[in-house]
Amino acid sequence: MIKIENLSKSYGDLEVLKNISVEINKGEVISIIGPSGCGKSTFIRCLNRLEEPTSGKIFIDGEEITGKNIKLHKLRMKMGMVFQSFNLFSHLTIIENIMLGPVNLLKMDRQTAYDEGMELLEMVGLGSKSLSYPDELSGGQKQRAAIARTLAMKPEIVLFDEPTSALDPRMTSEVLAVIKKLAADGLTMMIVTHEMKFAKNVSNRVFYMDEKGIYEDGTPEQIFENPKKQKTKEFIYKIKTLQKEISIKEFDLYALWAEIGTFLKNQLVDDKRIYKMSLLCEEILCNLLPEKLGKETEVLFSLSYSEEKDEAELAFQNPKIDKSFVDESENELPMKLICGYAKSIWCEDSTLHVTV
Amino acid sequence: MKYRILCLAAVAALVLLSGCSGGTKQEITYENLNSSDITLSVTQGTAADFAVSEKFPDTKIQYYSTIPDGCAAVKAGKTDGYSFDKVVLEYYAKKNPETVVIDESIGIVDICAAVAKENTGLCDKVNAFITQLRADGTLKEMEERWLNSENPQMPELEKPQNPVGTLRIVTEALTEPFTYYADGGNITGFDIEFGTRLAYAMNMDVSVESMTFEALVPALQTGKADIILNDLNETPERGENALFTEPYFTVDIGILVGADRYTPAISKLSLSKAEIDGRLKNAAVGAMTGTRGSTYIEDNYPNAQLMQFDSMGDAVAALQSGKVDYAICGMTKSLNYAKANDDISYIDYPLTEEGLAIAVKKGNTDLQNKINKCIEEYRKNGVLDDMKKRWIDETSNVYETADIPIHLDGEVLRVAVAANAEPLCFVYNNKISGHDCELIERIAYDLGMRVGYQDMSFSAEIAAVQSGKADVALSVVPTEERKKSVDFTEVYFNNPQTLITRKANNENMSFVEKVTAFFEDIKESFIGTFITEHRWKLILNGLGVTIALSVAAFIFATLWGAVLCMMGKSKKRFINGFARIYMRIVQGTPLLVILMLLYFVVFKGVDIPALAVAIIGFGLYDGAGLAGIFKTGIDSVDRGQIEAAEAIGFQKFDIFKKIVFPQAANHVFGLYKGAFVSLTKATSIVGYIAIQDLTKVSDIIRSRTYDAFFPIITTAVIYFIVTYILITLLSAAQQRLDPKKRKRTLKGVEAR
Ligand SMILES: Nc1ncnc2c1ncn2[C@@H]1O[C@H](COP(=O)(O)OP(=O)(O)O)[C@@H](O)[C@H]1O
């Protein structure tokens, strides 16, 4: 359906995309992941030419859309786009936002546009908000409205650029639910996202972007479980693991809690477990380790979450830590508490492991 | 609302209070004017400016740009005196009894016309014309009409049949009686009659346009006008930029001072006929038995309480002691009583026409004709005027006599006189002299005779002539009755019946009287500003011009601002560069300068109405400001929304129309509204280029009523109301722009 040949894009001297060639088929739901600043947005914005590619060709249904003389607005009508910042028209009500395109561009009569618009609004769960203005809605509602606005144009493909990055987790899930439903209905979509779980569950194809191109292209299973290439591996590991050097003497417990909270929430870990995790960290870093190792030491802290095992794992690495560590202190108070919270606890290669 | 009323009340109280301030200040006399304690005001560059600095080197000088402002400053006690042409100041003093013009003149000023520097042809023509007008007595006649009569009217002049071109006069039209707006908004006055006569004499049509003083000379230089007629005198500076003709008139320079600080030799009271009628209705009036004055009161004021006295002196004594409120007698006598008695005021309204003539024996047509010829000649060559000045207008008791040669061997002309009528005929320096005596002595000389006076009582004069004891009798009013006994020559002097009264003394006014007087003043101001001469029409026209100009200019400014804003957004360097530089330059230049440049330079020699120039000027100027506002509005629209519209498939123009414009408009509407209001107020400067807007109209009215306070407040109030209405209308429009204030319904669909 979409064929891209040698697409390149530079901003002045800065080359962002280089010789990308890829083909996208009807019905595919493609997640685009990658470190920030690697050109994900640039890539999908080149597709509907909000950014002008520096070179290369794009074909839609065999028709080239990169030439000078093509009717740009006609192309865009076939390609919807959903933005990170919603971009609803703030002077129009939600239903007017939705009707604006169909009435003016598709020349639909107002009543039909209204009826279809209302249907879409109900589909995204905003039937009662049709006469509200955008700034009267929450972020999640705005994004759902924006999706409805895009769908109203009956696009053949919808491009999403980090649709949930500006939302907090609860709202994130309501938007993701809508997108999931669209995927189930067979709509062709390209989604730039940081929601790895969502990417894995919903899409049937994943682009990992890096080094100015699509670095690795594969099924979700392949990219997330068995990445083939080095950078992909690192990236996947990184998103699965939070790693930090911690000085026992002067670390900031509250900052660490916040980091742990955000990380686990992104992995869709429930609040109860996050709470336990926080208490464990406090007990280990403030009581257990200072007692055993003294205050003047540093440990390498890491936190990861495994979906299969549905288990979060904490690790503290320091040369002085050894097997005796757990056994010796079994009857001391901190260890008792720790054992109370933890699912399992063991030592291995100067590292203390705790799972929840 | 309550709060607003309170504010208004506070402002009104302030205005009232400001009218009640001031303490007693030093008495002013001509002698103590030259002192560093005194501040005299002038209008810069006028003849008075030079005269004051020359005559009073020690005095501090202050400047007021217009005559009404200077006069108003005197009235308000802001300055000790204001110097300008005496006739003009007298007009003011007449209408503002709080002020008087001092008796002395401090100089004279020659009034000339001015033409373009290189236009010597026209200058020569004007000079020749002035000589001609002076010779045939027309100038005299014009002076009589404009300066000495109650309600001067422009005479019907014969228009040329086939005019070649038009003589374009420019004038400020703020100087009554020389050049001013009369009833119906026409410019008239001495200068205008002069200009009209000049044009017709040159077989041309005439057009008169008014503009600000500062614009007059530029109008000549740029060919917008042919001649300035504006009570104008030549100064070295003006002489560099325009060519001045010979003077066509000469006036004294006087000083206006506060009435409470100056005691004139003659205390004069200016009343109109209507006011006199009102005052005399039931008043006690003294007169001398059997005089014309006595009859006049009897005939015209039957309800007045007429008291007859044997001599005029007794009548005056009765006036002084309060037995009567007014006394009536001939003008020369009235003036003398007022001159001699500090507590008596002369009311300068001529109640009757009383020509004085010379009586000759019935049938002595030879002598009658000879005398008539002499009088006619004296009238033409200014001798009569000169005599009047020296005898009648003299404010002291010291007269300047003329040395009339005598034919010692000539036949005696026996003249019957009653030498008790200063200044007509009285004993001065032990000699029978006076205005009438000088006249008859001149006549006698011209006829080769010498005068022999026979002093007798007035009632005997006619009998003396009738009986042949005397050849002529002086100072006689030719009544029908008297014409039966003797023949009369032409009238040589008009000595109307006038009134005198006790000087008003307002110092003891009670509070109630003061308040009443205050409201009386306001009522008068109101009538003067709106009713008299249908001035409300003038105001309405001015208001119309102001509104039309504001609206048209603002529409133009909006369009031009939109274009500029678009140019500023253009990617082409020279286009957005032009817009940027244009906005910088225009906004850094005073609006007035732009207006003048357009009018005098850009549209030089182009026949385009001044109003159109103003619309263009304001449009160009405010366009720059609006472009900035528009840019702010457009920049305020979120880029993301524009991108979203692009992504949906909208094209540029639609995006602007449906997304950018509605939001931008809502965002900057407050600024836009403010710009309109300030433009409306800024239009008040267009008087500079000959447009009669509201402000100009108020200047015109002020120049006529010499009422500083009322027209200004009136205009302020009108501007306030107009801008208030504009703001209200625009705010209503704003309500419709703001999405949040609209009704939440969707048009054209059947809602679920
Ligand atoms: N308009 C622009 N001008 C210059 N550089 C840009 C512009 N937009 C993006 N970039 C640069 O291009 C690179 C890719 O940006 P982007 O596509 O937004 O990354 P991502 O969406 O993957 O985070 C970044 O280095 C960014 O700084």
Ligand SMILES: [Mg+2]
């Ligand atoms: Mg991005």
